Amino acid sequence: MNNQLSKLKSVKKEEGFTIIEVMIVLAIAGLILLIVFLAVPALQRNARNTAMKNDAASLSAAVSEFKGNNDGSLPAAITGSGTTSVTVGTNGPVAKVQANTTVTLTQSVTGTLASYTTAVNTILIATDSKCVSTSGTTTILSKGMTAIFYTVENGGTAQPRCVDV
Numbered sequence: 106m107n108n109q110l111s112k113l114k115s116v117k118k119e120e121g122f123t124i125i126e127v128m129i130v131l132a133i134a135g136l137i138l139l140i141v142f143l144a145v146p147a148l149q150r151n152a153r154n155t156a157m158k159n160d161a162a163s164l165s166a167a168v169s170e171f172k173g174n175n176d177g178s179l180p181a182a183i184t185g186s187g188t189t190s191v192t193v194g195t196n197g198p199v200a201k202v203q204a205n206t207t208v209t210l211t212q213s214v215t216g217t218l219a220s221y222t223t224a225v226n227t228i229l230i231a232t233d234s235k236c237v238s239t240s241g242t243t244t245i246l247s248k249g250m251t252a253i254f255y256t257v258e259n260g261g262t263a264q265p266r267c268v269d270v
Contacts (some may be wrong), residue, residue: 153225154257160202161228161255161268167193167200168230168251168270174198179232179251183210193230202228225263229254236267 171180171194180194191200191208202208207227234252251270256263 150258156203157206157226157228157255157257158266160200160206161253161266163200163202164191164193164208164228164230165253165268165270167191167198168253170198172251172270180210180230183208183230225256225258227256236269 168180172178174197175194180197182195183191183193185191185199185208189201189204191202192198193200203226205226208230209227210230210232212232231252231254233250235250236252253268253270255266255268257266258264
């Protein structure tokens with residue numbers, strides 16, 4: 106009889122999980138979910154920033170191609186703003202951008218980069234302008250070049266960027 110009782114006790118111990126084991130598994134699952142929820146917004150922000158940088162690079166290449174094809178002259182117009190393709194100049198090269206990106210062309214800007222901060226998903230092409238960085242402050246000068254302004258997100262704040270073409 107003692108032999109049967111010890112078999113019953115050993116079978117009962119192996120039937121399920123203890124409450125401590127279940128709590129540990131739930132705590133680990135909760136930590137994993139917390140890490141995922143904290144990482145997703147940063148990944149989305151990085152994806153948006155990369156897309157804006159790619160759009161600016163695409164526009165920079167199109168402006169550079171336009172200048173190369175037109176003896177260094179600057180484009181006077183752009184068409185297709187807010188679509189997936191923007192034509193630089195009349196019948197000029199086409200730049201691929203995000204569908205929700207607005208592209209604006211302006212002439213000769215000067216001042217500091219902060220005064221030309223663009224909204225997110227907006228790119229400003231400034232002809233006859235150049236970005237110059239002095240001691241952390243970017244200044245825009247008229248130099249017969251083209252500057253492209255766009256904004257990226259950095260920890261919830263907008264950071265203006267300027268690229269020369």
